[in-house]
Amino acid sequence: MKNNNLVDLGEFGLISRIANAARSGRGVVTGIGDDAAVTALTSGMQLLTSTDMLLEDVHFRRCWHDPYRLGRKSLAINISDIAAMGGIPRWATLSLAIPADMPLDFLDEFTRGFLAMAGEHGVALIGGDTCSSKQGLVISVTIIGEQLPELILRRSGARPGDEIWVTGTLGDAAMGLKLVERGEGEEYLLNRLLDPIPRTTAGIVLAGSGQVTAMIDVSDGILGDFGHIAELSGVGGIIRLADLPLSPQFRAAAAGLPAFPHALALSGGEDYELCFTAHPDGREKIIALMKKCGIEAAPVGIVTSSPEVAVLDANGQPFHQSHQGFNHFVS
Amino acid sequence: MKNNNLVDLGEFGLISRIANAARSGRGVVTGIGDDAAVTALTSGMQLLTSTDMLLEDVHFRRCWHDPYRLGRKSLAINISDIAAMGGIPRWATLSLAIPADMPLDFLDEFTRGFLAMAGEHGVALIGGDTCSSKQGLVISVTIIGEQLPELILRRSGARPGDEIWVTGTLGDAAMGLKLVERGEGEEYLLNRLLDPIPRTTAGIVLAGSGQVTAMIDVSDGILGDFGHIAELSGVGGIIRLADLPLSPQFRAAAAGLPAFPHALALSGGEDYELCFTAHPDGREKIIALMKKCGIEAAPVGIVTSSPEVAVLDANGQPFHQSHQGFNHFVS
Numbered sequence: 001m002k003n004n005n006l007v008d009l010g011e012f013g014l015i016s017r018i019a020n021a022a023r024s025g026r027g028v029v030t031g032i033g034d035d036a037a038v039t040a041l042t043s044g045m046q047l048l049t050s051t052d053m054l055l056e057d058v059h060f061r062r063c064w065h066d067p068y069r070l071g072r073k074s075l076a077i078n079i080s081d082i083a084a085m086g087g088i089p090r091w092a093t094l095s096l097a098i099p100a101d102m103p104l105d106f107l108d109e110f111t112r113g114f115l116a117m118a119g120e121h122g123v124a125l126i127g128g129d130t131c132s133s134k135q136g137l138v139i140s141v142t143i144i145g146e147q148l149p150e151l152i153l154r155r156s157g158a159r160p161g162d163e164i165w166v167t168g169t170l171g172d173a174a175m176g177l178k179l180v181e182r183g184e185g186e187e188y189l190l191n192r193l194l195d196p197i198p199r200t201t202a203g204i205v206l207a208g209s210g211q212v213t214a215m216i217d218v219s220d221g222i223l224g225d226f227g228h229i230a231e232l233s234g235v236g237g238i239i240r241l242a243d244l245p246l247s248p249q250f251r252a253a254a255a256g257l258p259a260f261p262h263a264l265a266l267s268g269g270e271d272y273e274l275c276f277t278a279h280p281d282g283r284e285k286i287i288a289l290m291k292k293c294g295i296e297a298a299p300v301g302i303v304t305s306s307p308e309v310a311v312l313d314a315n316g317q318p319f320h321q322s323h324q325g326f327n328h329f330v331s
Numbered sequence: 332m333k334n335n336n337l338v339d340l341g342e343f344g345l346i347s348r349i350a351n352a353a354r355s356g357r358g359v360v361t362g363i364g365d366d367a368a369v370t371a372l373t374s375g376m377q378l379l380t381s382t383d384m385l386l387e388d389v390h391f392r393r394c395w396h397d398p399y400r401l402g403r404k405s406l407a408i409n410i411s412d413i414a415a416m417g418g419i420p421r422w423a424t425l426s427l428a429i430p431a432d433m434p435l436d437f438l439d440e441f442t443r444g445f446l447a448m449a450g451e452h453g454v455a456l457i458g459g460d461t462c463s464s465k466q467g468l469v470i471s472v473t474i475i476g477e478q479l480p481e482l483i484l485r486r487s488g489a490r491p492g493d494e495i496w497v498t499g500t501l502g503d504a505a506m507g508l509k510l511v512e513r514g515e516g517e518e519y520l521l522n523r524l525l526d527p528i529p530r531t532t533a534g535i536v537l538a539g540s541g542q543v544t545a546m547i548d549v550s551d552g553i554l555g556d557f558g559h560i561a562e563l564s565g566v567g568g569i570i571r572l573a574d575l576p577l578s579p580q581f582r583a584a585a586a587g588l589p590a591f592p593h594a595l596a597l598s599g600g601e602d603y604e605l606c607f608t609a610h611p612d613g614r615e616k617i618i619a620l621m622k623k624c625g626i627e628a629a630p631v632g633i634v635t636s637s638p639e640v641a642v643l644d645a646n647g648q649p650f651h652q653s654h655q656g657f658n659h660f661v662s
Contacts, residue, residue, distance in 0.1 A: 029377060029480070030483075030485060033486075033563065034416065034485050034486050034487075034563075035381060035412040035413075035415035035416050035486070035546075035547060035548060036379040036380055036381035036412050036413055036415070036416045036418065036474075036476065037378075037379070037380045037381070038377050038378070038379060038416070038480075038483055038485075039377060039378045039380065040377050040378070040480075041372050041377075041378060046360060046369050046370060046371050046372075047368075047369070047370045047371070047372060047378070047475070048367040048368070048369060049367055049368045049370065049422065049424060049457060049458060049473075049475065050366060050367035050368070050424075050458060051424040051426055051458060051459060051460055051471070051473060052426070052460050053426040053427075053428055053460045053462055053469070053471055055428050055462060055464060055465070055469070057465055058428075058462060058463060058464070058465060059462070081366040081367050082366075082367055084366035084367070085365065085366050085367045085369070087367065091380065093380060093381075093382040093473055095382055095383070095384040095471055096384075097384055097386050097389075097469065126380060127380060127381060127382060128382060129382055129383050129384045129471075131384055131386060131389060131390070132389060133386060133389070134386070134388055134389060134466070134467075135465070135466040135467070136465075136466070138384070138386070138428065138469050138471075140382070140384055140426055140460075140469075140471035142380075142382060142424055142473035143367075144378070144380065144475070145367065149360070149369075149371075152361075152369055154361060154365050154369075155364075155365050155366070156365075215366075216366060217366060232364065232365075
């Protein structure tokens, strides 16, 4: 058997191929190969579970996304959800529905990328499912993490007077998408779109800092995602447009556009940065802790008791835009 | 907003609709609505994790499968994997990729079925993902269960001389599929196909019995699935064709066929019964325990030290067939 295509390899061959590439990890008692994986939680910790599904031509296009970075991103966006709770990512399952004509090289590269991301963040692949798809590739990942109950950060703890923070820079992935749609390519921005880095360490450090009152990852744009914090915390907020952290590459790309693309930074999506709230007294400590993690974090607004989330421009005037983040089923 | 279709409802509306229908469950600290669900494992137990993906026109057809039973089955086949480890099912995630024109009624009925199955087996829905599909419905479920480490039953513990057991009856779902493909309908057999009942209680009782050396759920036919036990235990086995438990409905449907369909019972798939091995000394205890669970269990063969799995007919002669269970990508 040559094993150079999926039909020769078969389902169990493919599972073996992935299982052989996966290494065991902390807490894994029985990994891939039984009816269910057996894992052991660290004593005293609670479980964190999240899941994401990616569909070809809905979430990604094979003509843009090389399989290695697609594998990385499939796991990264899940790890980001654990980071958003201040959790430690531990174990993942990976289900793939695969078009019968898909080259095995694509799957090997995808798996290599997935497992590289797993290794970088201490995640073990413990199970999954493979089946044939009559249409495009479907990727479904579930991640399990853990954390001490008292350190877990939810969306619901923001208090009026807290500052609104964000890590890294915003809008890079959305700008990258704009470029890739035009067939242009600026490496940094494209990489921010195709190979996001989940803020695992920052999330854990923020959870341990005792300063943070609420946290979320920015996947649909800070305006929409802070909106979730506001809704669940029963608060509102003011976001200062001029304070949104932007990369030099974003600014350079923006210079070529007819108008400055504030909307990409506010609600462009796929930033996978952390947005969190903290009492102003914690400002110096947070900046110092984030510096130790090798990333920047910036206060970009303030939590209010009003139920609304407003954006103010550089002159302190309300900034309006219609689009409030990506919403499936709504055009 | 009328909320009578998916476009009006939108992604967040759909999530709310499902979340509102889901009830909390044991060990659920924070359910649907944050970046990750927070759950608490029972002290001293280990985690069991499994996942399955179902694709329209690969695993099910909407013209056969009503949404209520499709919702039930989507979770049931996952619960069955936890049962196969002797585990207690606890929490599930549900991801759906949904065609934009899908009636909301279908999704409501699907959710009602999923949650009914969840309620019957003590499972809480703790999270998921929804997105739009350009093609058919895609369902991805991940289940998390728990069990004391010393009670978990794997595929790898079978020893030569052990008896091979199976719960319930075999081949009903495969016969049901044959009927539904012909447009015929025998209610019992169709229900075995469309609404399988995972053997949760039997699995937990067998785990606690101290009698069972290995266990698996029969999803691809007992021949192939006992083959997994044999492979991971480094043993072989003999399965006695005449001892395979068959329902009266299966026998009645078989009477109308040109030849007796042994292959449906041996490797027809989707039985979702438990196949397990145990020392012959435990026979009476096992029968008594299964009776308490309200199900039958029957010894159907013997574990051997030879590496092969053989099937013997009623005369003790080798029975041959080519098809050894369903394998994706292989026609």
